[in-house]
Amino acid sequence: MPDNSQRLRSVRASRWSKRRRRGALAVVVAAGLAVGTTLTVANAQSRGPGDGVRRGLDRLVRDDGYPAALAATLGRDGRTHNYAAGVVDLRTGTKAPVDGQVRAGSNTKPFTATVALQLVGEGRIDLEAPVEKYLPNLVRGEGIDGRRITVRQLLQHTSGLPDYTQFMEAPNGKGRHLYVQPRTMLDLALAHKANFNPGTGWSYSNTNYLVAGLIIEKVTGRPLAEEIDHRVIQRVGLRHTYFPGAGDETIRGAHPEGYLAAKPGERLENITKMDPSAAWAAGQLISTPSDLNRFFAALFGGKLLKPAQLAQLRTTVPAPGLWPGARYGLGVISTPLSCGGLMWGHGGDIPGYHTLGGVTADGRAATVATTADGPPAQRGPADVQNVVDAALCG
Secondary structure (H helix, E strand, C coil): CHHHHHHHHHHCCCCCCCCCCCCCCCCCCHHHHHHHHCCCCCCCEEECHHHHHHHHHHHHHHCCCCCEEEEEEEECCCCCEEEEECCCCCCCCCCCCCCCECHHHHHCCCCCCCCHHHHHHCCCCCCCCCCCCCCCCCCEEEEECCCCCEHHHHHHCCCCCCCCHEEEEEEEEHHHHCCCCCCHHHHHHCCCCCCCCCCCCCCCCCCHHHHHHHHHHHHHHCCEEECCCCCCHHHHHCCCECCCCCCCCCCCCCCCCCCCCCCCCCCCCCCCCCCCCCCCHHHHHHHHHHHHHHHHHHCCCCCCCCCHHHHHHHHCCCCCCCCCCEEEECCCCCEEEECCEEEEEEEEEECEEEEEEECCCCCEEEEECCEEECCCCCCHHHHHHHCCCCCCCC
């Protein structure tokens, strides 16, 4: 039987990569205030500010073919509203739960970046130090040298490291039940040539966050999942967010089933049960739309980072290949809103789920989650972005 590296090299890229092959990248945004009382709304008929969100979710299910679409919004008054359309499971037809748990994919990156920046604030990590300082002789390959790559370049995707997910097994194969170590993923990436010299370009690469996670573990002497839990999840009070343990292929709480269509229009396959270990520091978290709103509000509201580190987080570079106006900070993206101003945050794709959400400077917030990481129909990703923009600007 081939070893893990051989099996993972065999086929095409995983869909938890943020670089979507079938549409615009899942984006989000943030900066805000505390989340207050929750008002749950499902299939409501009354008119109000949430009508546009409900209509948007209905279109995602009816026109784009997503089995379920969930949303949570945060108003200036600090109240959260939850919405749901579609079904839990295509077999049973049971209505989708409001604020259900989903695999949050690359929304994990801002959590990882937050922990790294907390360690910067504690004087334990230096953003300008080379990777070599923390992981000696580990990051080496063709055009790849950890002595020339800084921690900042990892968090900002300017390192030039190739993306290991581009060389992985198709997510609907047996490999989705394979547990893998971060070092296996790193070896997969290092078997390929660098995209460019460090600091000379920008390219989204999950490998950057894999290495950042390894640095966090080396500096703290503790598992990454534990550091994210006590430094972010518990500190903010995210009751439905967690980092799955080794071998945990399930989603613990109420959740819609996740689906995958190999190509738009093809049959949807239930892909809920999977081992997300290969996503690790780049995409392993499970969360809910309202918890993601709460996280981004706390992050940009200054509750997780000191002012100096928050300023570093918000220092951006152009992110060519994303969408007009997009810029990348340290684990977060800024992008213009249709109503003016900027959104700050991130989004996530992982087999079965697509998420997009965050908050604005004046306290508005929105997160949308769908139960497929690509459009079952010919349309999709841009429509999800439109729902988020409408929720923030409506």
